[in-house]
Amino acid sequence: MTESSANKPANGEVCHRTTNGVKPCRNGFVKNHYHYQQQHHKSCYLEEKVHHRASNGGLYSRPFLESFEETPMLVAVLTYMGYGILTIFGYLRDFLRDWKIEKCHIAREREEQKDFVPLYQDFENFYTRNLYMRIRDSWNRPICSVPGAKVDLIERISQDYNWTFEYTGRVVKDVLNMGSYNYLGFAENTGMCAEAAAAVTREYGVGVGSTRQEMGNLDRHKDLEELVARFLGVESAMAFGMGFATNSMNIPAIIGKGSLILSDELNHASLVLGARLSGATIRVFKHNNMQSLEKLLRDAIIHGQPRTHRPWKKILIVVEGIYRYR
Template identity: 90%
Template sequence: MIHLPCVSVITQVKECCRSRSVQWSGKQIKFLFKMFEMFGLQVHHSACNGGLYSRPFYESFEETPMLVAVLTYMGYGILTIFGYLRDFMRQWKIEKCHIAREREEQKDFVPLYQDFENFYTRNLYMRIRDNWNRPICSVPGDKMDLVERVSYDYNWTFGYTGRVVKDVINMGSYNYLGFAENTGSCAEAAAEVTVKYGVGVSSTRQEMGNLDRHEEMEKLVARFLGVESAMAFGMGFATNSMNIPALTGKGCLILSDELNHASLVLGARLSGSTIRVFKHNNMQSLEKLLRDAIVHGQPRTHRPWKKILILVEGIYSMEGSIIRLPEVIALKKKYKAYLYLDEAHSIGALGPSGRGVVEYFGLDPTDVDIMMGTFTKSFGAAGGYIGGKKELIDYLRSHSHSAVYATSMSPPVVEQIITSMKCIMGEDGTTIGRERVQQLAENTVYFRRRLREIGFIIYGNNDSPVVPVMLYMPAKIGAFGREMLKRNIGVVVVGFPATPIIESRARFCVSASHTKEMLDQVMHTAPCIMLYCILFHQTKLAMQRFYKSTAQTWTTFTETHQELLEI
């Protein structure tokens, strides 16, 4: 089977121009893009609206090549045909059934899953299930230890061999600033607080669970964000899903990005508001919905909406893209809407001092009505927060289900947040926090640049520490994850239904704790695995054509990628 090269040709052009100071004429550029079309490659570039941005803003999303898309659909089709054929053979006992089955007395029960979900789980997910839910037995830092598992029933159940896989490079955890550690000031402070307060509070904040450390943490969060007040919650997911219903209801309109996290989607659905979805990071789509909402009002009655709330994220964890916040704020002001910004992945990871996407663009925090974030990523803790005006936070304290009914955050978790946040702000008397923020930015730029130079198709913004590498084919998901782990590299692989059916991917999360040697090891290993998975099946032929046709020497490519060509 022939696969089109999954290689970012445009990146090769850019690097060649940069290294050789090549000036391209209009005819040459048109000729190059004709070549891209011949290879089946299309690229969507996102440039900035110069009047609103104080810094360059560049994102790249290379469309799935047509041939790759066709072959991917064919792969799913073949798997589906064989799946139904095997189901038929199992039903008539032609083939021995190795999968989980209902007992005879349960045959007339209402099925728990729809037919397709059940079929997909049995015939595809189970084949690659060993790539998820892997147990670890160490701190999820730059390296971690994994408990080895084995399955004797086709991944339906797992057993432990007793062996521990040591020193696996962790490219899957959201440990952006490296605070997931069991040594250092944060761990020591958490241990001291545990001795004084214990592990649990056993009550809600409104009853006997409001500690002095909780109030200190919330004041610190408000100061860190640059807002009037803030409130913390014990669970990041519930921070969205339980607070959005407190902010909107019937007669309100929610405009949600199509790639928003499940917690935002659930919160919007629970609110009872009307929900309309705009294309990812597409300001024309958002403005059209805003304009239509104001012109037409509510369905049937055409009364004005009580409230219009825009839901967006700072960094999108599956795409690696950054919200076009200056334009969103401009639209929000123009049409008198409210803005809910989820900074789960961007707080601590963006901005010169780690204050998130608002600082990254040099904007005023007061322009964002509801600032939400989590402590689970950059701070190495748990829970989430909401920041904004004092009136908003006071309202949520008495109306949010997550605030009224949830048990208070654990004291050692609170102390981890306080200590790590003070470290980032420099209030601990050191520069460790700022150095980590800078190191994360350097690691991100280096890792993304090197991956492009090697020839991977990667999604997202150049400054995003979430780096999706496209795999496309369903069979490559399991193969890539397993082969990387064999070489002591832990990486997350993602496929349908978490992504579109033709956009399966591996997701790398860069951390400040990663050394250059670790990143180099990952980048040296990944191309070998990709070749093993036949993802670069025609890369040599395609790149040879490309370099010859653009007056570049094939020798340049072979010198740069000799290790790939030898495989």
């Protein structure tokens, strides 16, 4: 739980509060151990009730709940066991195919493909033929609707163990969409997002045709950046168009050698690539774990750069606003 700026001390240190008039010592520890235990249990209870609280620059005063569902141990163990069994049987069947004992040759490359350079490495080829093909029906599903919260799927069947598919002509309606980038509902063709986008398009057009540095800077861009800064409670913010190059190209322009990047462990590949291209030192903290981030940040400030112990030129914390499904 984080406190609002009004409740934080001026020097940035954590303010330890207690009840019943017991004041903390200078080092932050409470003299009365009994009152400390009471306060500790109370704080733990509050953390259970409210996982995260943020002031959001004063836009929202109410706390909001943020919970994460952990994978059950039984499900995780059975999943790994299933992949392990499929891997063992895959190697066994490849061995039997080499000795002409296995009669099913669908998972082998065709004769006319053997003279070509292989497109995959050995294990990738093995995985595709023996594992992925068995569950391929669950992936790459063709849809015939907007990629909203629910989608319509085109039904398909396979007669050769998922190597090829045939369409039946039937449409499966209202299937939950668990694999889309439509985080905020922008892909819907009706509703508030679609109406707002249509109104802005009629007023400003579909694009500016220029960079913001030249003739592409609109008042809407400034409004967006000011709103983001207020929401995050920071002085200013910059907004970029979405794309892989947005992260991979802009991070090297912001930071370079002699600097430090603290990156969330679940960051997108574009952020990871941009961090590597920058030449800066990269350290990874646990996903959404502020204690892990604070520890790395403290160590970086105290110890500085490796070997020389000079202060870092810059320290950049890289996180995502909305993470993909996991």
